[in-house]
Amino acid sequence: MPFVIPAEGGCQCGEIRYRLIGQPIFLGVCHCTDCKQQSGSAFGMSLRMRKADVELLQGAPKQWTARPDNGNPKICVFCGTCGTRLWNGPGPLGNLSVKPGTLDDPSQLAPRYEGWTKRKLPWLRIEGLEASFEEQPRRPASAS
Template sequence: MDHSNSASIFPLDGGCACGHVRYRLKARPIVVHCCHCTSCQRETGTAFAINAVIESSLVTRLPSAPPSVPASSTQAVKSAGPPLSSQLEGSVELETINTPSESGRGQRIVRCPACRVAVWSHYWAAGSRARFIRVGTLDEAWKVRPDVHIYTQSRRGFFRLDESIPAFDAFYPNMGEIWSQESLDRWEELMKIDEME
């Protein structure tokens, strides 16, 4: 079953709130999770997290840019302000925060060192080989829809699920039921790569 986003919308650019961290997704993600677990609720301060899982090699860092407000389906990206008073010079080193997770193995959340917005995470299964991009940091996040809802057992009661998207109380038991064959092949190739630092 493939509910994934059309390859024609990629590449897509994104970044943090202040503009210091900018990136580009060069291809369609392997899978897009909408996670309703209580850890994601805590980490994002909202009802769920939407993560686009993609090979780290398909995420390119872009030069910093002025602050902007992401687009919506009816409005283009717009300027935001004011710029942060402490401008970072040169290449921006990302801040990586190790956090606990329900699996007990933790995750590494990567943030802008200036505005502290989380732009992606690394989970234990793939390590640094894959990035779980926070879809809300994309300039046109509205174009990326989830392939699956996970951990709906802790879903907030006010949020109704789109019945055309598969949903699971916990994590889905079989990737082949959710992922396209192309995604399965990409993941298999990714797991053959030595983990990057």
């Protein structure tokens, strides 16, 4: 996935700013209940990044721990002022799942897979995906 770095992003109110300095591991769409509730939409998206490739530039985000459909605890990082979710993690491999809608320019990104399709809304179609998983994917082929 071609991605111009560094790339910057932040929360809706501007209190939190961050910079991505490395290439993403992958970008995916998730249809789990947690991601739909968090995004307030039909699905959520996650841009998997190495923790070392995400630099906090401004502000002090807050966090809480959720228990999504897969049952594993998930650290949710957000702006304490406006509530924008910025990323989740770190996960078991030390990676963060950045919310791509918080990037200043997410237009260069396109998802490669979708997870939790058993919870996908029946009217939703996403073109150009390489793989779909009924539940949580173990690891997309492109993530190795």
